[in-house]
Amino acid sequence: MNLTPSLSTPHASASPSQGFSRLLNGFLRLQRLRLAQAYWRTALAFSVPFFLYTITLAPTIYNLDSAELTTATVTGGLMRATGYPLYMFLGRFWALLPIGDVGFRMNLFSAFNGALTLLFVERILNHLKIGHFATLSALGLLAVAPFFWSLSLVAEVYTLHTALMGLLILLLLEWGDHPLPETLGVITLLLGLSLGHHLATTLLIPGAVWYVLVTHPRVALTPRGVLLSLAGGLVGLSIYLYLPLRYLSAPTFNYAGTYDATGMFNPVNLLTPTGLWWLITGKSFAAQMFAYQGLELWNEIVWFVGHLARAFFVVGIGPGLWGAGVLFRRNWKMAGMLTLMFVCTAVFYIDYRVLDKETMFLPTYVIWTIWIGIGTHTLLQWVRTSTPREVWPLRVVQVLVAIPVLASFILTGPQVDLSDDWSTRLRGEAILREVEPDALVLGWWDTVPVVQYLQLVEGQRPDVQAINRFLISYDDLTTLVKNEVQTRPVYINEMPLGWQDTFYAQKVGPVYRVYLRQD
Incomplete structure (x- = not known):
């Protein structure tokens, strides 16, 4: 029998440092658990679409605007109107990723921004306390909408625009809850940067101004509020300085100008206010703006309604209309903001005479997705309260809501898949x-x-x-x-x-x- 005392006993008391360490580890585990519970839906809203877009992504340089955008961005060149300085500034850093060729990297940038848009929309619906199923089904319809999916697969400006738009709406909702002048400064900073990416941001400004003024006008119009708004906007707009700075470097790739009969390129002088204004306001496309009248305009309106219905697999129209109505009854201030953003964007592009304008309605998709989430949530709540003792009616409705998302995914995927397009x-x-x-x-x-x-x-x-x-x-x-x-x-x-x-x-x-x- 071994009578040697044990060097360690199971009942030995822990030292104070060990006790603190265990307490800290337990606290951190609890925080991680709470974080996972709070943001699992957000992670899902980003990761699933990003994976989907990545596996269907164009593997290299793509044609038309995509090739121009990629070349201008990577070489530090200049594009045609409206310049897109924010995209080119961010894109130059993104292009340094050590994966694939440069064309693939810039395509991946669109996929990232498409997924980021969905993340921001999920946060908006979370702010509105929309349930998990309604949120994910609405996001699913947006993620697999034909043009949203396809424009997330090639280097284009549209998904960055919708991501910035989603962030703008989130900041405006934060302003509604906590009206600080500093928040207003951040909002105008983002608006300035967004204008430096896409001039279509001007179509969002009426809705943003509406919401700021109808929620907390006294805070917004204080000297501090006005000063921070102006300062934020000016800082954001400073992104436009990227264009004259690139002009000074005499870039080899330059589409801001014209060739003459000798083959000499004559660049627009972006060091002058006139030249810079010509580029960033898109004056070269002025003839295409507000170009329809009478029956032609009516036909374009009808076309847009059909386009929106096709984007959301037809079945998304009803919940979207219902959700818009519900939001007006419950929060007319936010409803007015979203409606102004939707209507201004839709009206401008409906009356824009270009061949590829079907790619330009993505901001209306974002608004409609929010309305779909609200409408679907209201429907599910009604079914749940109408049949409190029965689970199957709710499950049937959930299946009916999920089927269009799955069907749209199955039908749209083969049409937009560019993974083998060289x-x-x-x-x-x-x-x-x-x-x-x-x-x-x-x-x-x-x-x-x-x-x-x-x-x-x-x-x-x-x-x-x-x-x-x-x-x-x-x-x-x-x-x-x-x-x-x-x-x-x-x-x-x-x-x-x-x-x-x-x-x-x-x-x-x-x-x-x-x-x-x-x-």
């Missing part, structure tokens, strides 16, 4: 492979921006000059080709109809080589 890169590489040394390449958005991306970002074929036909008039283009075709190879994406008597062309890969007629 077409833009392949087209650009084919063009650079086919054209002869020192060639001039002319084309629209599906041709030139990707060529410039491959040249300026990846260093391919620096001997080739590429000119976007959007930046040169028809007459100057004709004169330029007449002169250049005699001294070097000239290629174009398609022959203008008026050139048949002056030029002829031969197909070379994805483009045509242009020759001057001798007869």
Whole structure:
């Protein structure tokens, strides 16, 4: 028998430091548990869509505006109106991520902002005390809405705009609850930054001003409130200084200007107030604004109603209308804010004559999603109180609410999935492979921006000059080709109809080589 005393006994008292450590660990575990319980829905609202967008993301540079936006951002260049300085400033840092090529990284930026939008909408619905099921079903409809999903897969400006919009609404709700002048300064700071990203932020300002003034006008209009509002707005608007600073560096990629008949690029002078104002206000698109009248305008209104119905799989229209009505009865101040934001955005873009305007209604999607959440929550509450002793009616309604989300996911996914779409890169590489040394390449958005991306970002074929036909008039283009075709190879994406008597062309890969007629 071993009679040696044990060096440790199970009943030995713990030292004060050990007791404190256990207490601290227990407290931290409790806090982590509370945090997980409070924010599991928020984490879900971001992580699930981000995963969905990532696995369906375009794997490399994409065409049209996406290629222009990516190239301008990464090279420190300049875009056409309205400049998008906030996007380009943030994008230059995002592009440093060590994953994929630069095109993929900027596509991923849109996916991140799309998921961030959904996170902010979840926080808005949480503020309104909307239940879990109603919130997640509303977010599900937005996440898989065709244009919201597709614009989260390529480098574009729209999902950053909706993310900033969601944050703006959250800050306004914070102002409604805690009306501090400092909060007002943060709101105007965000508005200034948002204007520096997308001029469509002006369509949100009436709703924001409405909410600030109808909730706490006395605080807003105090000298301190006014001063902080002005200071915040000016600091936010200072993001526009990015544009003249980039202009000073004489960037190689510059779409803020035009080419003349000699092939010389004439940039807009962004060091002058006139030049900067021309770019940031989108004066080059002024003719397309408020362009419909009479029956044409009515047809556009009908088209928008159909577009919104398709976005939310039709079944989202009823809950959205119901939710808007419920919000007006319960919180007319917030309802007025959201309605003004929705109506101003919808009216402007309905009356905007451009081919791709269906991509521009995402802010109305955000508002409608909030209304859907409210409407669905009200419906579920009514079913629950109407049948307190029966669970199955509530479960049936929940299934009916979930089915459209699942159906929209199944139907929309194959239509928008870009995970195997290398077409833009392949087209650009084919063009650079086919054209002869020192060639001039002319084309629209599906041709030139990707060529410039491959040249300026990846260093391919620096001997080739590429000119976007959007930046040169028809007459100057004709004169330029007449002169250049005699001294070097000239290629174009398609022959203008008026050139048949002056030029002829031969197909070379994805483009045509242009020759001057001798007869």
